[in-house]
Amino acid sequence: MSADARRLRPVDVVIVGGGWAGSIMAKEMTEAGRSVVMLERGADRSTAADGAYPASLDELEANFRYRLFQDLSKNTVTIRNNSQQTALPYRRMSAFLPGEGVGGAGLHWSGVHFRMPPDDLRLRSRVIEKYGRRFIPEGMNLQDYGVTYEELEPFFDKAEKVFGTSGEAYMVDGKVVGNGNVFSPSRSDTFPLPALKDVYTAHLFRKAAAEVGFHPYSLPAANASRQYVNPYGVQMGPCNFCGYCSGYACYMYSKASPNVNILPVLRRHPLFELRPRCHVLRVEKDADGRRATGVTYIDAQGQVFTQPAELVILTAFQFHNVRLMLLSGIGRPYDPVHNEGVVGRNFVYQNVTTSTVWLDPKVETNQYIGAGGGGVAFDDFNSENFDHGPLGFVGGSPVWVNQAGVRAIAAANAGGPPGTPRWGSAWKAGMIDTYRHSLRIDAHGANMAYRDVYLDLDPTWKDAYGQPLLRMTFDWKDNDIRMNRYVVDRIGDVAKAMGARRTHLVRREFGVPFDTRQYQTTHLGGGAVMGEDPQTSALNRYLQSWDVHNVFVIGANAFPQGTGYNPTGMVAALAYWAAHHIRTTYLAQPGPLAG
């Protein structure tokens, strides 16, 4: 324990981070009769204040001044493209937007809510089965999760019911039940709510994609298509497609968030205590380093406390979990030179490019309407749904129209088609044309894990508390660029079928490095991955540290490589999966759950 820290009364479980994973774990642990303290770095949040109608619908505050996002002046990451460069701090929000405050990224997210494809969960095995071991490119650390879809299915189902997810099932108990995604695996139940209605652009996309021969389906959305009461008894209002999801607290209470869907029940539980504005500095361990004894944190007044606990659960954002493990000496840090060690290994991103299609000027695309999780997708080129053999790349990409609502500043920033001036009447005309008559189609691709893409502690830069920043070493690789280019060509096919007046296909270009200045996605992953081999994973298949058995680490950090899907549904299912095994096995007999 730190000598200068005030030691608090011990609790059974301390949880670091008040987002989806933390709230789920806290709910599960209180249900198991354990006392829980949840520490959250940011402020507490209230829909009534953060989602006050109509004042909170302020695009400048929300999307450009990042009201609900991390304070980068206190803590950020450093970034470089390769290990020959010197990393510099990420000082302004741009490429990705980590959240802060109670609810975490689960408050500001959009709400696309997927289950991980079965093939993605055992991607290494699947690729070797289908194409042979030599198909895996040199330097790619392709891995399995160590858990199957069948094992996770009950927890995907539970998460959807808690979130009030809207969608259309394809197959339940092996029988086709609806017009859902034909590539999606069988489910134990339908979605708790019917799919959101298609906005007009999604409707046009659905029609065109089917004409081309693809298999469109409604995106599963944690935006309630109707009023809903979840298994915890909390209520959600229905989504009205106002278009203010991502970056906002939903004033309709219709976007699932820990704040709306779990915390109202948790906050009333006598075994639960939430401490906002508490920044965790490290996990404390006993003398031989095999067991965690609690965490040390600093509060808003700058006082340092040690919170002793029997069980430490890290549920911060993906890279904060990795950093806490590195700062606390939990698991062996990754060494990219020898491809050894596990903490920081297999850091991945998501491989997203957005193309724009202009329709006939008589067609109004009404882009101001939208729901963050709504839209239409096809999965014909995602996961292992297609033959990669002749294509020569690993990974895939769903394609979708996910019209989340284009707001005024975003529309102005988007401007007109390529070549339009950035000012004057031509700009104005181009912008209006784009806003009124275009739609956008994403290739939302997976990013594979590579030996020389990783996370470690920066040797130079420190945070407001004097601790080293996390360093990201990241760049795009040819395998992923080839995948993106192939899938974007398919978008071209759909655009043609839509009768596009003009199409601007955006492909990733070979040799163009990762550019932090442009927003891409906040779907970061890996760095402390789960698996069945302690040589290649920091966590066992129950999200438990291989080295310190009373530390569990829940988040997208556990993904061994990237996925084409949005991560939250998988994170929530992993939380319920880990909680299930903690409750049924670990609490009775604390120790390693996998040998």
Add this chain to the structure above:
Amino acid sequence: MSWMRLPVAGMIAFLALGIAAARADDDVRERGAYVARTADCEACHTVPGQAPFAGGLEFHLPTGTLYAPNITPDARTGIGRYSEAEFIRAVRQGIRRDGATLYPAMPYPSYARMTDEDLHALYVYFMQGVKPVSHAVVQDGMTWPFSMRWPLAVWRWLFAPNPRDALQQSGARTFPDPLVARGSYLVEGPGHCGACHTPRAVTMQEKALTAVDGTLYLSGGGPVDGWRPVSLRGDNRTGLGRWNEQDIVRFLATGRMPLGAAFGGMTDAIAHGTQHMTPQDQLAIARYLKTLSPLTPMAEGWTYDPTAADALRGGDVSARGARLYVDNCAACHRTDGRAYPTTFPPLAGNPVVMDPTPDSLIRIVLAGNTLRATRQTPSAFVMPGFAARMNDQAVADTVTFIRAAWGNNAPPVSPSDVAAVRRTTTGGAAPASLPLN
């Protein structure tokens, strides 16, 4: 049996008796705690966030400010020195231990008909189950002549029922079933619903104290903290005529049901009182309320009129307040006024909206409202206040639209009506007290 066993057996018997007695005490205390819920003692005698029953809550009346006394068993500042007889006299007759008369903000005219059994349990609960808190409540700030207590004794003598008579009369009444009898007891007695929901005379007594006193009973009260308590009688438009028993039960348990949501003082009554009642007692209240005939039986019933919704759907916002309604209200309450109950309450056919007195509706628009979490419904929902965003004219136009549309057909509202309500509105809830979901 050896001689050794006898005293042991005796001891066991003695212990068992002791345990049984203790359990009986527990039962009485628990019953008393329940009676305190049905009488909603906590709502008035507790400042939110402070010790239960320690008093100090302010009541702003036209005649001055009243402070609820400390009713914890603290000997110096509370009711610790009250004998059971003195306690019962205070509750039923409004007479303090020192003989002074309580202001009738304490609903002793209703409590007069509470049973001996309930009051005994209530006494045991307050003496043994409530933590004594030393908290001297400030002197009442009533203006003269209302600062004098002696006229209150005259008032009491004139208007408060004699408890013996009240009990006798209620005992003599016949009810269609025992549930209605229980409901009548709860509503007219401990529940003191009439204190807010029955109109008062200029001399401040309720114009009717029970259902047998006539159709003014529970026909809607004068303003309480600026809110206008609605009629609980069977009136179709402005009462509970279109609520069924289960609607009422849901409302008492959760503050939300398909035709409306709680606001104003009822929020406290639900939070401290009705949500904690047994489902059987909630049903009893519902069944009893449904026996109350409408005050104006010949009034035309409400039927939905789609004209306003059709106009808005067609983009026609020419009606007074229509544009303001679409811009500020329709996101949750929808252009058809049906909203999304039980998350967001409907405005079409809502008795509060059609009430002859528009004060509650105006106040909700200005100050907003918080639908609090309850035991059965952990979600709280907050409507923002529009006081800072809309001037009196805009609020009047919006409220007029709401009152006219969807078959509501209630009279328009003027900016001066709004100004009057705005003067006594303190704005929305402070951020610290907002629910955290």
